Amino acid sequence: MASVSIHRARPLLGTFVEMTAIGPEQSGLDAAADAAFAAIAKVHRLMSFHDPASDVSRLNRTAATRPVRVDAWTWNVIAAAMDLNRRSSGAFDVTVAPLLQAAGLLPRTAAGRAGDATPAPGQAIEMRANHRIRFRRPQTSIDLGGIAKGFAVDRAIEALRAREVTAALVNAGGDLAAFGPSAWSVQMRDPRDPRETIGAVEISNEALASTGGRFDPFDSPLVARTAVFDPRAHAPAIAVAGATVRAPSAMMADALTKVVMIDGEAAAGLLAHFAASALMVRRDGEIRVTPSWQADRAA
């Protein structure tokens, strides 16, 4: 069967979103890529922390005063984030990142005051009917930076699958997902030295996401939050240098990298619950994987 491929990239989600798609003919692929980029642009528009018109900004401005109706996509992401917060015993928390920002990335200032504990999202956020959301406390504000990028990749994959595309890979700055009859080889960057890679992993009809503990001041504020913050310790997560998670969806892969960064090996049960596996690079240089990790296949 003859097939053609296209390779496209656009600046979205504060990074470069790259797409490779293979299918029977060029114009179908171009249309599919346009639809996939449009889906990502929609996620960007809905969930950007910085865009005042986004659902996230509208919630942060108004939801403590009255319920705010959001797009079904935003609602689904927040619902997934709250579920993961509960299952991770608070390690994954979309209400904590703004504290980091407010503190100018100096978390101890915000956390240092007595009685200033952040309430769990389960108590702070009320999910109502018809995609309406209310915050129970005026100081609550959310940032979906730790989960929305993966969700955007899933929506792009969905858009491609619905069209004349046989196989595709979507990579949003390291959060990626792929489908098709063959596996895709992906290199994992070394979190301790981004010029190096630590090995390859093959993915097939699944997703992969990586997080490093570095804070790069040369990056834009949108992507600088690679410094993962432990909401329970009120401190940056330091035990793990970097984590890569493979999962059925990019949203879960994206979000679970943060839990692995914070909880390290204790995240194993949670990973298993979401049918995910992980590779983590510890600060002492040792690399550990969950038993279902299959990176060696690529060798």
Next chain:
Amino acid sequence: MPDWVKWTAPAAAVVSMASSAHAVQYLSIPEAQKLAFPSATQFVEAQPGRVWKAQAGGQVVGLFVFDRVIGKHLYIDYAVALDPGGRVRRVDILQYRESYGGEVRGPSWLGQFVGKTSASPLSVGNDIRNISGATLSSHHVTEGVKKILGLYGHGVR
């Protein structure tokens, strides 16, 4: 709870990024022009190598602006398509270049990527680009688009 196991990367899989500059070509200028303005019958150069008016049957249907900004270390070529009202229709990356200081340690680093899937229908020679953990900032492109909007966002006739 399942236990984690110590993992050692297969020696052949441990490679550094190429020490030389590496470029990915996504679209040529004519390809990007056609994608941005499928109805256009010609692109009239308004500024040599930089700005084109997309025309269809004598009507201006938009403006195509080529620009480059510095990425991490090297240039990123991109194009902004504006509709006649001066609104951004789309932004495409045309070429992305990057350089790494690392050295190639693997015996055949290209073989790692291209050879692996050369027999499969997925082999498009781009596997090298599938890197997880490479969060590259698009900040400079965003700034560049703002600059272009400042110059041409008033609309065209």
